[in-house]
Amino acid sequence: MSAREKIAYLRGLIEGQNMNENPAATKFHEALLGALDSIAAELDDISESQDDIRDYVEDLEDEIMELHEKLDPDIEDTCGCGCEEDVFDDDDEEEYQATTCPGCGKDFFYQPDAYDDDEDLLCPHCGEPFKQ
Ligand SMILES: [Zn+2]
Secondary structure, eight states, X not given: OXXXXXXXXXXXXXXXXXXXXXXXXXXXXXXHHHHHHHHHHHHHHHHHHHHHHHHHHHHHHHHHHHHHHHHOTTOOOSOSXXXXXXXXXXXXXXXXXXXXXXXXXXXXXXXXXXXXXXXXXXXXXXXXXXXX
């Protein structure tokens, strides 16, 4: 039963009970039913605007999908398991590279990402700076 149907049912109950000889009770029942009618009307307004918002959001979703497909038909912005992990974000892994110090000839590992292109490497064995 919808809210409106329940209110109509209540109205029928009240009217069927012949309580209308008491003016105070009649006034109370009319106020009660009037308040319920107002609530039902406001609920109708809210669900109408909710429908509008839902239509709008669905349109937006369609437009976003179209834009996505125009940008790259193969694009997938989630990893597929629903975790919303960005599949393009592979910066988590730290890359190490082996190099040999020209000063002492010893090998060591360094992180290329941690250095600028023109920055000298520092040998951890002899402490000599040298170019990558
Ligand atoms: Zn060295």
